[in-house]
Amino acid sequence: MVFGFSGAFLNSFVSGEVIRVALNDESSKTVGLFVSWTAFVAAIVSLIFGKYTHDYGKGPVMIFGNFMFLGVALPFILFPDLKSWTWYSLLLVYACQGIGRATFESTMKAVFADMFPYEKEGAFANIILQDGLSGSIGYLLTFQLVCSDLGPYCVEYRNGTLHDVLSFEILVCVTAVAAVVGYIRASQLYWKERTGTEANALKDYRVGSIRAYRQSRSSIVNNSS
Numbered sequence: 562m563v564f565g566f567s568g569a570f571l572n573s574f575v576s577g578e579v580i581r582v583a584l585n586d587e588s589s590k591t592v593g594l595f596v597s598w599t600a601f602v603a604a605i606v607s608l609i610f611g612k613y614t615h616d617y618g619k620g621p622v623m624i625f626g627n628f629m630f631l632g633v634a635l636p637f638i639l640f641p642d643l644k645s646w647t648w649y650s651l652l653l654v655y656a657c658q659g660i661g662r663a664t665f666e667s668t669m670k671a672v673f674a675d676m677f678p679y680e681k682e683g684a685f686a687n688i689i690l691q692d693g694l695s696g697s698i699g700y701l702l703t704f705q706l707v708c709s710d711l712g713p714y715c716v717e718y719r720n721g722t723l724h725d726v727l728s729f730e731i732l733v734c735v736t737a738v739a740a741v742v743g744y745i746r747a748s749q750l751y752w753k754e755r756t757g758t759e760a761n762a763l764k765d766y767r768v769g770s771i772r773a774y775r776q777s778r779s780s781i782v783n784n785s786s
């Protein structure tokens with residue numbers, strides 16, 4: 562769900578308001594450049610992740626990629642003055658979203674395919690459901706989280722309304738951490754179940770082999786008699 566929340570936060574607040582204030586871009590001419598930068602980073606990082614997961618597994622990439630979503634919202638908690646943001650710092654924020662997107666679009670879906678080999682349709686439907694639901698909630702929060710006193714975390718949007726951005730930022734950070742914790746726990750359960758299944762299969766194979774051996778010996782003895 563963090564991908565949906567971070568995307569809504571980035572598009573509504575960062576693209577809609579931060580760029581306008583920080584870069585004095587009232588007409589939002591530079592937004593397209595930042596959005597395309599996110600897609601470019603996601604494409605390049607996907608190639609890197611593909612090579613890395615082939616050699617070292619998907620776990621480190623999942624953890625790293627989900628933590629990257631923190632880089633979308635946490636910097637605005639630490640540095641709430643919008644005028645202090647520059648081209649380079651904003652490019653870094655959009656790059657974090659690109660890295661997280663690469664994790665969501667490639668590695669995470671591969672992990673779902675591994676964990677649910679017999680229920681892939683339901684697993685991928687669940688991904689779409691969570692992403693769509695979190696994105697919808699995120700965009701609704703953009704208009705619902707309002708405040709009354711102008712301040713570092715109560716930002717005036719271009720239409721003159723005041724919005725509580727801190728709550729949205731915290732939501733993105735919390736879901737990013739929850740995604741990492743949830744993945745680690747799901748992996749533990751998956752490997753525990755898989756180990757148990759493989760152990761039972763090996764036990765059944767051994768029992769079957771011994772039974773077949775005994776039956777064959779009994780047949781040989783009976784035929785000799």
